[in-house]
Amino acid sequence: MKEIYLDNNATTKVDEAVFEEMRPYFCELYGNPSSMHFFGGQVQSKVNEARNRVAELLGALPDEIIFTACGTESDNAAIRSALEVFPDRRHIITSRVEHPAILTQCRNLRQKGYRVTEIGVDGVGRLDMEELKAAVDTDTAVVSLMWANNETGVIFPIEEAATIAKSKGALFHSDAVQAIGKIPINMAPSNIDMLSLSGHKLHAPKGIGVLYVRRGTPFRPLLVGGHQEKSRRAGTENAAAIIALGKACQLAGQFMEDENTIVKAMRDRLQEALMTTVPHARINGGGAERLPNTTSIAFEFVEGEAILLLLSEFGICASSGSACTSGSLEPSHVLRAMGVPFTCAHGSIRFSLSRYTTDAEIDTVIRELPPIIAKLRQMSPFGREHLKGQV
Amino acid sequence: MWDYTPIVKDHFLNPRNVGDIPDADAIGEVGSLACGDALKLYLKLDDNKDKIIDAKFQTFGCASAIASSSALTEMVKGKTLDEALAVSNQDIADFLGGLPEEKMHCSVMGQEALEVAIFKYRGMDIPQHDSEHDHGHAYPDYEGEIVCKCFGITDTFLKKVIETNALTTAEQVTNFTKAGGACGGCIPKIKELIAQVLGEAAAQTRTRPEKLSNMKKMQLIQEVLERDIRPLLWADGGDLELIDIDGAKVQIAFRKACAGCASSGNTARMVELKLRDLVAEDIVVEEVSQ
Numbered sequence: 001m002k003e004i005y006l007d008n009n010a011t012t013k014v015d016e017a018v019f020e021e022m023r024p025y026f027c028e029l030y031g032n033p034s035s036m037h038f039f040g041g042q043v044q045s046k047v048n049e050a051r052n053r054v055a056e057l058l059g060a061l062p063d064e065i066i067f068t069a070c071g072t073e074s075d076n077a078a079i080r081s082a083l084e085v086f087p088d089r090r091h092i093i094t095s096r097v098e099h100p101a102i103l104t105q106c107r108n109l110r111q112k113g114y115r116v117t118e119i120g121v122d123g124v125g126r127l128d129m130e131e132l133k134a135a136v137d138t139d140t141a142v143v144s145l146m147w148a149n150n151e152t153g154v155i156f157p158i159e160e161a162a163t164i165a166k167s168k169g170a171l172f173h174s175d176a177v178q179a180i181g182k183i184p185i186n187m188a189p190s191n192i193d194m195l196s197l198s199g200h201k202l203h204a205p206k207g208i209g210v211l212y213v214r215r216g217t218p219f220r221p222l223l224v225g226g227h228q229e230k231s232r233r234a235g236t237e238n239a240a241a242i243i244a245l246g247k248a249c250q251l252a253g254q255f256m257e258d259e260n261t262i263v264k265a266m267r268d269r270l271q272e273a274l275m276t277t278v279p280h281a282r283i284n285g286g287g288a289e290r291l292p293n294t295t296s297i298a299f300e301f302v303e304g305e306a307i308l309l310l311l312s313e314f315g316i317c318a319s320s321g322s323a324c325t326s327g328s329l330e331p332s333h334v335l336r337a338m339g340v341p342f343t344c345a346h347g348s349i350r351f352s353l354s355r356y357t358t359d360a361e362i363d364t365v366i367r368e369l370p371p372i373i374a375k376l377r378q379m380s381p382f383g384r385e386h387l388k389g390q391v
Numbered sequence: 392m393w394d395y396t397p398i399v400k401d402h403f404l405n406p407r408n409v410g411d412i413p414d415a416d417a418i419g420e421v422g423s424l425a426c427g428d429a430l431k432l433y434l435k436l437d438d439n440k441d442k443i444i445d446a447k448f449q450t451f452g453c454a455s456a457i458a459s460s461s462a463l464t465e466m467v468k469g470k471t472l473d474e475a476l477a478v479s480n481q482d483i484a485d486f487l488g489g490l491p492e493e494k495m496h497c498s499v500m501g502q503e504a505l506e507v508a509i510f511k512y513r514g515m516d517i518p519q520h521d522s523e524h525d526h527g528h529a530y531p532d533y534e535g536e537i538v539c540k541c542f543g544i545t546d547t548f549l550k551k552v553i554e555t556n557a558l559t560t561a562e563q564v565t566n567f568t569k570a571g572g573a574c575g576g577c578i579p580k581i582k583e584l585i586a587q588v589l590g591e592a593a594a595q596t597r598t599r600p601e602k603l604s605n606m607k608k609m610q611l612i613q614e615v616l617e618r619d620i621r622p623l624l625w626a627d628g629g630d631l632e633l634i635d636i637d638g639a640k641v642q643i644a645f646r647k648a649c650a651g652c653a654s655s656g657n658t659a660r661m662v663e664l665k666l667r668d669l670v671a672e673d674i675v676v677e678e679v680s681q
Contacts, residue, residue: 303427305393305453309403330541330573331427342425379409380451381431382424 001315004361008201009150009178009294009352010319014244015203021247022205025240033237034228043239050246054210057249058195059186066211066229067242071177071198072101074211075144077222077233078173078194079105081213082142083114084220085171089141091115093165095127095156096337098146101196102175103333106144115139124287125154125338133164140170147179147195151321151334151350152285153294155183162191171217177201177209181252182259182291193217199241203354204248208241255355263353264292266362270351271295273366278373280387284321284340284348293353296321298335298344301383302376307349310372316365321348343382395454396488402458407465410447416440419508421500426542426569428452428497430460432504434467434512443467443475448504455487455494462486463501472509478502479555480567495567499552538580541573546584553588559625561585585626590619599669608671609636615669616643620662624649631662639673641666644680 005013031040033047048062055062068074079092079102094106096118103118110116117135120128127145136143143165148155158174165172173194179185181202187195194217199208213219213232225234271283274297284296299307304320311318321332330336331345340348351365377383395403415433422429428451435445446464450457462483467475480498484490490498535547552558552567561581565571571578603611616633624630629649634642643662645655652658655678663676 301424301451303452303456306403306457309454313404342427346424346427379406379449379457381420381429381449382451384449 004314004316004364006351006353006357006361006365007317007319008354008357009153009350011200011206012203012354013356014200014205015248015251017251018204018244018247022240022244025243033239034226046243046246047237047239050242053246053250054197057180057185057253058197058212059188059190060212061215063230064187064212064215066213066232067237067245068209068211068233069207069235069238070209071099071175071196071201072209073222074196074198074209075099075101075173075175076105077211078196079109079142079144080222081194081218081220082171082173083109085218086141089139089170091117091137091139091141093117093119093132093135093140093143093145093170095119095121095145097121097125097149097151097334098144099150099175099177102144102146119145121154121337123339125149125152125285125334126288127156127161129157129160129164132161136164136168136170138168140165140168142171142173144173144175147174147176147185148183148291148294149285149334150178151332152288152296152338153178153291153352154285154288155179155290158192159190162193166191178291178294181249181256182293184256187212187214199245199248202248202252204245205241208238208245210245258355260292263355263357266357266359267293267295267351267353270353270362270365271297274369277366277370281373282344284335284338284344294350295352296335296348296350298340299347299349299373300343301380301386302347302373304347304349306376307347307369307372310375311349311365311369314364314368316368319350319352321345321350393455393491393494395458395491398462398486398488399455399458399490402461402487403454406457406461408445408447408461409449411449412445412447415447417508417512419504419506419511421504421507422451424451428456428500430456430500430504432460432463432501432508434508436472442471443469452497452500453494455490456497456500458487459483459490459497459501460504463505467505472512475505476509478505480552481556492563492566495556496569499567538584539568539570539573539577541576542569544568544570546580549581549584550588553585554592559585559589559622560628561626582626586623589622589626599671603671605638611670612636612641612666612674615666616662619669620665623661624658629658631658634679639671640675640677642677642679645678 029043031043033040033044051062051065054065092106092114094102106116119131145156145161147158162172171193174192175196177196177198180197193214195212197210200206219232221232223234228234228237280300282298284298308320321335335345335348412433412435416436417434419432431449433447434443437444446467448460448464450460466478466486480502483498483501535545538544538546538549549570556567558564561571561578564581571581627648630646631643632646634644649655649658659676659678666674
């Protein structure tokens with residue numbers, strides 16, 4: 001069965017041009033970029049080229065790019081560094097809808113005696129800026145806020161938040177793994193100190209990430225050892241993956257406009273069609289500014305895992321904010337923070353598109369999903385009760 | 392993706408007996424929208440009002456909740472009410488060729504709906520919902536104190552599930568009942584309940600013997616550690632190992648969560664009291680690091 005892959009916020013297909021770019025660096029050009037000989041040197045120059053390509057996509061300087069193993073490592077490194085740089089500041093600010101890479105870390109730090117404030121969001125997932133302004137003080141070491149939410153695609157006013165953080169001397173970090181490659185980002189005029197990127201969200205392979213650290217921002221490494229990455233991240237460079245990421249960033253820049261026109265149009269068509277054909281459905285975060293590729297739709301009276309597995313029968317790959325897919329028993333913390341009622345949160349499905357998504361694939365979803373919802377509602381005691389036949 | 396058996400998949404994709412029975416003799420309803428799963432079970436009895444001749448269901452929930460409901464209806468058809476009452480949640484899981492442990496609560500929900508339907512039919516007492524908490528009840532109220540406030544689950548119900556399924560960790564209890572799966576506030580209480588159930592099972596048996604040969608004493612120490620003490624530690628993710636027995640001196644080493652635990656001193660003391668209680672009064676427990 002051919003897959004219809006609409007789960008690009010989870011991970012993406014490696015672009016074939018990206019794979020070709022990295023292919024020689026396994027069996028042929030396998031030298032260590034730190035070596036003195038010509039054989040390592042030619043890898044070093046490709047790594048430098050990759051660094052330039054990443055920097056260009058971000059509007060950054062090449063020496064502001066630190067290669068890491070993943071987005072989670074970048075997030076951990078950023079927060080740990082900020083706390084080491086400001087040993088006297090004991091306060092961390094983040095939001096209630098962050099990725100676990102940030103939230104779990106902050107909650108662990110709370111156990112160790114740090115004060116952690118989690119800023120709330122409104123019903124459509126927008127950050128409470130007044131709460132943020134009130135929370136930042138001279139004890140705040142770091143403010144870490146995601147650029148765009150992985151579940152709903154809702155975009156935070158990250159520059160404005162950074163300015164608020166800077167006004168009290170705190171460092172500002174943004175987990176931008178969902179935003180990079182989907183919306184334009186320019187670090188040059190920005191107030192953001194640190195930024196996390198993950199390769200596999202933008203058609204590079206898994207196992208490669210970036211932490212951007214603004215020139216002049218004090219930094220303490222998470223991994224120490226060798227002098228790689230100017231002693232800011234020890235460990236032999238994952239050269240092939242770095243080279244792949246460079247190519248992926250170059251392509252992301254080229255496809256940025258398509259992402260915001262063609263992909264966005266498909267996303268809009270999908271959600272409008274489903275809103276029209278399926279009663280008792282709503283778009284989570286629909287009233288907020290969102291990424292062009294993401295839509296999270298709540299179907300009342302049915303449960304997400306059941307929807308996903310029936311979609312899977314047609315090759316359609318999506319994800320859900322349902323508790324039953326994750327092994328946890330509470331529906332998604334993001335939807336709960338938005339105040340989405342349990343009745344909707346359990347039946348929420350996220351579709352995340354990419355430049356590989358086709359109109360024909362969207363047509364298939366528009367055709368196959370409504371009968372699936374109807375079938376499950378017919379089976380559900382609440383569906384029967386509330387909808388009285390009009391499922 | 393969950394590792395569902397082909398039977399689970401079949402009962403999910405082609406559920407048997409979906410719907411309702413307008414003139415049902417017995418109806419059992421458990422769960423709520425808030426909990427994320429719910430089941431309404433209809434039973435039709437024969438003229439003697441003894442044997443189940445038809446069963447139908449409606450379920451809101453994940454694939455394994457739907458499959459468990461479908462399996463349940465197939466299993467109870469043709470059974471007498473007493474035979475049906477003997478169906479356990481493990482029987483439902485077995486019928487399906489097994490369920491992932493995180494999904495065992497789906498089989499528990501099936502068994503509960505069956506019990507509620509039959510109890511109600513027989514005019515036995517099923518207390519009504521109270522809706523003081525957010526989620527509503529996952530399972531019918533058993534008399535007792537609410538332990539998990541998120542899902543409204545009582546200590547009596549939890550003890551029953553712990554005992555029937557021989558559960559030893561809080562995580563297992565969450566997988567089977569959902570209790571502790573939301574805010575996690577009741578996990579310490581769940582651990583206490585596990586310890587109680589395990590303790591009760593152990594206490595039924597023995598008192599301290601009058602006189603012991605050295606050989607007998609060593610055997611008994613090992614037995615008490617295995618049967619009465621280690622299960623209590625497992626409930627907290629810990630363990631211990633018997634290192635040596637020298638007369639009345641018992642050397643143990645803590646493992647897993649107990650190793651390096653700040654309160655391992657108290658745990659060692661607990662082990663000593665238990666051994667004195669069940670083996671000999673003069674026993675001294677010594678913790679060694681090995």
